[in-house]
Amino acid sequence: MELKSSFIPTRFLALLACFLPATILCETKPAPNDRHVVVLVWDGMRPDFVTERNTPALWKLAREGVTFRHHHSVYPTATNVNGAAIATGAYPNHNSLLANREYRPLINPRKAIENGEPDVIKKGDETSGGKYLALPTVAEILRAADRPAAIAGTKSVAFLHDRHAEWATATSKKSLTIFAAAPMPASLRNEMEELLGPFLKEPAHSGADRNAFATSALTEILWRADLPAFSLLWLSEPDLTQHETSPGSEASLAAVRSSDRNLATVLDVLAKKKARANTDILVVSDHGFSTIGRSIDFPAVLRAASFDAVTEFESAPKAGQVMIVGNGGSILFYVVEHEQAVVTRLVEWLQHSDFAGVIFAREKFEGTFPLESVHANTADAPDVLVALRWNNKANRFGIAGEITTDSARPAGEGSHASLSEFDVHNTLIAAGPDFRRDFASDLPSANVDIAPTVLRLLAVNAPGKFDGRVLSEAMNAESAPSATKTETVEATRKFPAGEWRQHLRLSHVGDFTYIDEGNGSFDSK
Numbered sequence: 001m002e003l004k005s006s007f008i009p010t011r012f013l014a015l016l017a018c019f020l021p022a023t024i025l026c027e028t029k030p031a032p033n034d035r036h037v038v039v040l041v042w043d044g045m046r047p048d049f050v051t052e053r054n055t056p057a058l059w060k061l062a063r064e065g066v067t068f069r070h071h072h073s074v075y076p077t078a079t080n081v082n083g084a085a086i087a088t089g090a091y092p093n094h095n096s097l098l099a100n101r102e103y104r105p106l107i108n109p110r111k112a113i114e115n116g117e118p119d120v121i122k123k124g125d126e127t128s129g130g131k132y133l134a135l136p137t138v139a140e141i142l143r144a145a146d147r148p149a150a151i152a153g154t155k156s157v158a159f160l161h162d163r164h165a166e167w168a169t170a171t172s173k174k175s176l177t178i179f180a181a182a183p184m185p186a187s188l189r190n191e192m193e194e195l196l197g198p199f200l201k202e203p204a205h206s207g208a209d210r211n212a213f214a215t216s217a218l219t220e221i222l223w224r225a226d227l228p229a230f231s232l233l234w235l236s237e238p239d240l241t242q243h244e245t246s247p248g249s250e251a252s253l254a255a256v257r258s259s260d261r262n263l264a265t266v267l268d269v270l271a272k273k274k275a276r277a278n279t280d281i282l283v284v285s286d287h288g289f290s291t292i293g294r295s296i297d298f299p300a301v302l303r304a305a306s307f308d309a310v311t312e313f314e315s316a317p318k319a320g321q322v323m324i325v326g327n328g329g330s331i332l333f334y335v336v337e338h339e340q341a342v343v344t345r346l347v348e349w350l351q352h353s354d355f356a357g358v359i360f361a362r363e364k365f366e367g368t369f370p371l372e373s374v375h376a377n378t379a380d381a382p383d384v385l386v387a388l389r390w391n392n393k394a395n396r397f398g399i400a401g402e403i404t405t406d407s408a409r410p411a412g413e414g415s416h417a418s419l420s421e422f423d424v425h426n427t428l429i430a431a432g433p434d435f436r437r438d439f440a441s442d443l444p445s446a447n448v449d450i451a452p453t454v455l456r457l458l459a460v461n462a463p464g465k466f467d468g469r470v471l472s473e474a475m476n477a478e479s480a481p482s483a484t485k486t487e488t489v490e491a492t493r494k495f496p497a498g499e500w501r502q503h504l505r506l507s508h509v510g511d512f513t514y515i516d517e518g519n520g521s522f523d524s525k
Helices: 010-019 056-064 077-087 116-128 138-144 186-196 208-220 239-244 252-271 299-305 341-353 445-460
Strands: 035-042 067-069 150-153 167-170 179-183 231-234 279-284 291-295 324-326 332-335 357-359 385-386 390-394 400-407 428-431 439-441 484-495 498-509 512-523
Touching: 035 077, 035 252, 035 445, 056 252, 056 279, 056 428, 077 138, 138 150, 138 252, 138 445, 150 208, 150 484, 167 186, 179 208, 186 208, 208 252, 231 252, 231 279, 239 252, 252 400, 279 445, 291 390, 299 324, 332 341, 341 357, 341 385, 341 484, 357 498, 445 484, 445 498
Parallel strands: 035 231, 035 279, 067 439, 150 231, 291 400
Antiparallel strands: 067 428, 150 179, 167 179, 279 428, 324 332, 332 385, 357 385, 390 400, 484 498, 498 512
């Protein structure tokens, strides 16, 4: 891709270097053929909740391996975005998934889609020639190299990792995929149900129960013979409980402990199989978490400001209408036919608001950043993407981090997807024969780095380039990258009534750039 300085300000060139593919796994060190890698995702796990009391199994694993103290979620800091990033080692502008909820007319011309749902994934592949995810996943790369992979999970994001497989699934009465066990033929599914019982598919079944079931499906069914080269287990907790309560509530801490018990089960099974000595284990979260300080009904607010704002088209879209797609701490605005006058007024209106944090735009507008600065320039990108405002206020449980969100959930409950430092910074702990022992890394890392690292551990070459890097600083017999540097980039715009100012704080490791946080405000004269 050619970067034209006439479109992108000079101060962004260092920032934009981070979305260019930079890692080629064409030179890998041979590893034993019996090496295994297990990735456990604790959905929504904040790193500050990793304590000896809350997470004894994970705490002990960290002492045996590496804690990444400066790990990052990919923006928007949402589940499906990071599920795709973990699976492909690429940012949204390369793997095609921008947010949990997007407006893609080819898939649904009337309203937004939930892009991790099985029916949406199927339709997406049908309308894109099999390129709903534009890049192969780790599981697909390994199977192409004749290395087995096993996927299990309790959220539909697991489908993104292995969407062409024959999944044994269960759905609730509300048609929300609450349990997606694993790809397996019908005969194995029947055997699993005989051993573990029927699927836990009713809303009354807790997240802890479903996660325990999925853990058993992986360890007792998919691992009953030989261990695969790669396993991924996606646990829905503590995310689901933190949404319903907030970070730090007793219920949310109980959910954290339930995920820790599943980790303990995985470690115990590996020990019984005498596989700990040749298994690398990575425990990662897709994003951090915050408490909602303020929720806003954006369609109503925009209509009050005289925008023709909708969340669903009742008839053929009209030029200038604004499709609003909420994603918790970030909002996507699609202007029909990219009507320039409407987009211009929308940007100015947002810059005067008391809720916008960082504004990204498809076109160049003073006081905004381009979509590509956060890898959001996908084929179906919105005209304007806004990360909502945040602060470090503590909630009623003493847990810092408060964000503004859409109205899907009320103030006091939990959410994420913003550029708050509490949403951006997430958990990564790794241990095993290839990792250093009792080591804490302060170098920046991100979920986009997981895929290249996994393939390096397994000595499998990727078919192309990654946006992420191999986390060599944490590995034995690997050279560490150069030290980091940080910078803050700003965009401002002066108005008669005051000044809009927004920023992104960045960390760099060599040619790789990580977004630490971003925020903004309008200061009246």
